[in-house]
Amino acid sequence: MSESSGEAQKPSEYAETPLEFWQLMEAERRRDETDYIEFSSSPNYETALREVFQDYESRESFVPGQLVQWKPRMKNQRFPLYGKPAVVMKMIDTDAPLDFTIDGGTEARDIVLGFLDGDGDLRTYAYSSLRFTNWDS
Numbered sequence: 662m663s664e665s666s667g668e669a670q671k672p673s674e675y676a677e678t679p680l681e682f683w684q685l686m687e688a689e690r691r692r693d694e695t696d697y698i699e700f701s702s703s704p705n706y707e708t709a710l711r712e713v714f715q716d717y718e719s720r721e722s723f724v725p726g727q728l729v730q731w732k733p734r735m736k737n738q739r740f741p742l743y744g745k746p747a748v749v750m751k752m753i754d755t756d757a758p759l760d761f762t763i764d765g766g767t768e769a770r771d772i773v774l775g776f777l778d779g780d781g782d783l784r785t786y787a788y789s790s791l792r793f794t795n796w797d798s
Contacts, residue, residue: 709734717791723749723772728796735792740776740784746796747774750785 676682700706713734723729728746741747750773770787778784 720791721794723752723790723793725749725751728798729774729793730796732792732794737792738786738788740778740786741774745776746798747776747793749773750775752790753787 772790
């Protein structure tokens with residue numbers, strides 16, 4: 662709450678209108694593009710691409726109940742966070758069709774992982790198992 666007015670403060674990046682929402686989304690898109698341009702212009706970019714390809718292609722076997730974590734540079738979803746475990750809920754038939762992500766990418770999602778959210782409630786989502794490795798506690 663604001664000390665002077667007694668009203669709740671809005672987050673600094675809060676859209677009140679569709680135009681403001683679009684402007685916030687466009688600003689985020691520009692930040693993402695700028696970050697990509699900067700990173701892809703670094704002298705180690707080609708080496709990093711080759712390394713991430715090797716990490717991505719190294720498939721591990723998982724079973725329900727096993728704890729896993731993101732491989733380095735593989736996180737493409739908000740949760741779980743890097744360095745935090747998730748539990749394998751089930752494996753999905755790998756002949757399932759590709760899943761189209763919001764940014765236009767495609768990836769076969771063959772594993773359902775669970776984690777506890779901030780309220781301690783179970784959340785489950787499907788991911789590509791190629792992006793995960795065994796949990797190191």
